[in-house]
Amino acid sequence: MKNKKNIDRKTDFIQGNIACAEGAIVAGCNFFAGYPITPASEITHYMSGKMFEINGTFIQTEDEIAAIANIVSASWGGNKSMTATSGPGISLMLENIGLAVVTETPCVIVNVQRGGPSTGSPSIPLQGDMLQPKFGSHGEYQIIALAPSSPQEMFDFTIVAFNKAEKYRVPVFILADALVGHMRERVDFPFEDEIILDERNKLETYQGIHQKIFLDENMAPMPIFGKGLKANITGSTHKEDGFRNVSDPKIMDNEIKRLSNKILKNKEDIVLIEEKYLEDAEVAIFSYGLVYRAVFETVNIARRKGLKVGSFRPITIWPFPQEQIEELSKKVKTIIVCENNLGQMFPFVKAAANGNAKVIFLPPETLGTLYNPENILNTIKEVI
Amino acid sequence: MNKTIEHPLKKYFRGEINYTTCSGCGNGIISQSILRAIDELAINFGDIAFVSGIGCSGWIPSPSFNTDVLHVTHGRSIAFATGLKLAIPQTKVIVCVGDGDTGSIGGNHLIHAARKNIDLTVICVNNGIFGMTGGQAAPTTPYNSKTTTTPYGSIERPFNLSNLAVAAGATFVARWTTYQARPLKNSIKKAIMHKGFSFIEVVSQCPVQYGKVIGMRNDPVSMLMNYKEKSVNIRNSKKMSEDELKDKFIVGELAEKKNIPELTDEIKRLRREAKKR
Numbered sequence: 001m002k003n004k005k006n007i008d009r010k011t012d013f014i015q016g017n018i019a020c021a022e023g024a025i026v027a028g029c030n031f032f033a034g035y036p037i038t039p040a041s042e043i044t045h046y047m048s049g050k051m052f053e054i055n056g057t058f059i060q061t062e063d064e065i066a067a068i069a070n071i072v073s074a075s076w077g078g079n080k081s082m083t084a085t086s087g088p089g090i091s092l093m094l095e096n097i098g099l100a101v102v103t104e105t106p107c108v109i110v111n112v113q114r115g116g117p118s119t120g121s122p123s124i125p126l127q128g129d130m131l132q133p134k135f136g137s138h139g140e141y142q143i144i145a146l147a148p149s150s151p152q153e154m155f156d157f158t159i160v161a162f163n164k165a166e167k168y169r170v171p172v173f174i175l176a177d178a179l180v181g182h183m184r185e186r187v188d189f190p191f192e193d194e195i196i197l198d199e200r201n202k203l204e205t206y207q208g209i210h211q212k213i214f215l216d217e218n219m220a221p222m223p224i225f226g227k228g229l230k231a232n233i234t235g236s237t238h239k240e241d242g243f244r245n246v247s248d249p250k251i252m253d254n255e256i257k258r259l260s261n262k263i264l265k266n267k268e269d270i271v272l273i274e275e276k277y278l279e280d281a282e283v284a285i286f287s288y289g290l291v292y293r294a295v296f297e298t299v300n301i302a303r304r305k306g307l308k309v310g311s312f313r314p315i316t317i318w319p320f321p322q323e324q325i326e327e328l329s330k331k332v333k334t335i336i337v338c339e340n341n342l343g344q345m346f347p348f349v350k351a352a353a354n355g356n357a358k359v360i361f362l363p364p365e366t367l368g369t370l371y372n373p374e375n376i377l378n379t380i381k382e383v384i
Numbered sequence: 385m386n387k388t389i390e391h392p393l394k395k396y397f398r399g400e401i402n403y404t405t406c407s408g409c410g411n412g413i414i415s416q417s418i419l420r421a422i423d424e425l426a427i428n429f430g431d432i433a434f435v436s437g438i439g440c441s442g443w444i445p446s447p448s449f450n451t452d453v454l455h456v457t458h459g460r461s462i463a464f465a466t467g468l469k470l471a472i473p474q475t476k477v478i479v480c481v482g483d484g485d486t487g488s489i490g491g492n493h494l495i496h497a498a499r500k501n502i503d504l505t506v507i508c509v510n511n512g513i514f515g516m517t518g519g520q521a522a523p524t525t526p527y528n529s530k531t532t533t534t535p536y537g538s539i540e541r542p543f544n545l546s547n548l549a550v551a552a553g554a555t556f557v558a559r560w561t562t563y564q565a566r567p568l569k570n571s572i573k574k575a576i577m578h579k580g581f582s583f584i585e586v587v588s589q590c591p592v593q594y595g596k597v598i599g600m601r602n603d604p605v606s607m608l609m610n611y612k613e614k615s616v617n618i619r620n621s622k623k624m625s626e627d628e629l630k631d632k633f634i635v636g637e638l639a640e641k642k643n644i645p646e647l648t649d650e651i652k653r654l655r656r657e658a659k660k661r
Contacts, residue, residue: 077472
């Protein structure tokens with residue numbers, strides 16, 4: 001089900017975090033719960049006023065655990081809900097992120113990443129939490145995560161995040177970082193007919209005690225609370241009708257596999273990548289988020305020097321674009337992985353390349369700082 | 385001629401599923417008290433949503449009650465109920481939680497929901513122990529009790545959950561034991577109709593796990609008689625000394641405050657004001 005939403009055309013010079021909040025509102029977000037944390041607080045500030053202006057709800061919760069709890073239940077109340085935090089907040093949310101996954105609850109969770117572990121460095125950008133949303137909560141599960149590299153993408157990808165959350169009944173993460181969140185840049189707002197919003201599949205009428213409201217690889221309809229649909233929702237292992245069964249391994253097997261397949265079988269629709277200059281490339285640079293900016297700059301410099309270099313950028317970090325990288329690995333000799341951490345996505349790229357191409361990791365000279373294009377260029381020259 | 389008589393509360397049950405509680409558990413009395421309260425108020429069951437957490441108390445509404453039920457993680461029910469109430473304020477939200485949920489892992493959510501005065505009815509089943517996980521000491525376990533985690537006797541003082549709720553700003557607070565099923569039902573009725581945060585503590589027997597601790601293993605009748613003997617109404621308690629009240633259950637309605645702004649009303653007000661600007 002799709003519908004269009006009105007918005008005035010405008011261009012603004014705004015911070016990444018504000019662009020994210022604006023994107024959420026364009027996407028129909030009408031419930032925001034948050035707890036103060038650097039470097040994500042600007043999103044919460046903005047929403048604390050804006051939500052009431054659009055007839056929505058803002059609540060500053062007692063902690064991040066309550067923030068995720070609030071957005072999950074508000075989603076069951078039929079709202080489009082969102083929270084924004086940084087790594088320490090996500091760490092607190094992880095148990096209830098698992099609940100959101102297993103109850104197939106659409107919601108958007110923004111992580112403006114900062115230096116970790118622990119309190120870390122609140123205003124230093126680090127891509128240190130790339131694995132956290134996918135592996136942080138216990139058990140086996142799939143989520144969707146997107147990595148923006150600019151305020152424009154904070155806006156655009158937040159709309160994508162809401163659409164994917166609604167369509168696939170899954171929590172969707174925005175994995176930004178302190179610099180993307182805090183930088184100010186021009187943001188072009190789309191024309192109203194350019195905005196297409198996906199809405200969740202909703203259960204219309206009560207279908208009986210065994211109504212199928214979960215575990216459909218084509219997305220089961222969601223019984224919104226307060227409409228007499230007798231929703232039976234639990235975080236325990238359950239069947240399609242919501243009834244729990246915690247003793248039969250076959251029920252658990254069915255639940256885990258369907259929840260995962262719901263995402264994995266739709267990778268073609270979910271996975272977004274951006275490829276530049278890869279047609280004749282011998283070397284591909286894999287990068288995402290903030291780092292992509294330096295990489296793209298470097299690729300342009302290299303091309304001017306006649307070097308056959310291209311850029312492969314996953315916009316969707318999870319589900320991981322394994323097939324696309326495998327394809328890439330058959331075309332290039334070397335893949336250089338650049339990320340602002342000690343190589344979190346590197347093993348996944350290497351596994352996807354499956355020996356077809358050499359995969360090397362190039363971290364920034366100092367974690368938390370921008371890559372020097374010269375350094376990337378030198379590595380390109382070494383491998384080409 | 386055999387005549388089948390249907391239980392007057394059967395219509396509130398989803399059906400096809402049995403209660404999973406141990407025999408003699410207080411959950412049955414509490415379930416009936418909640419449903420009788422709703423029945424007497426003649427509220428459409430579909431206009432009520434239940435939220436529960438992990439622990440035996442969670443099984444009061446989930447999955448048995450035939451309306452919207454959200455069964456969430458341990459200790460977080462009140463936080464989930466807050467989001468649900470904010471999203472669908474026209475629906476009455478009842479939260480069934482335990483003393484571990486509210487006094488231990490979810491204590492923060494309890495005090496903040498009370499402070500915010502959000503219109504929730506919280507029914508806290510206080511059996512003085514972690515029952516489902518095997519009889520470990522809870523923050524409500526009396527001093528010097530021998531449990532599976534306090535083999536030499538517990539060395540911590542127990543929480544008084546109702547007093548905690550009053551202190552945090554709850555606008556309706558009552559405590560009863562499962563022995564006082566009718567007054568309990570009446571307080572639940574008041575709590576459901578109260579606009580604001582209501583907290584009802586039900587001191588409830590766990591004959592399997594807590595019965596052991598007090599020498600009444602698998603003996604719910606003795607536990608209930610013990611509640612009868614040790615209950616002191618709040619009115620009478622005011623004339624009694626601290627010593628006389630030791631080991632007693634002070635029962636009754638402990639707080640009722642009116643005209644305190646309720647959170648969903650406050651949000652509606654902010655929406656109106658935001659539009660004026």
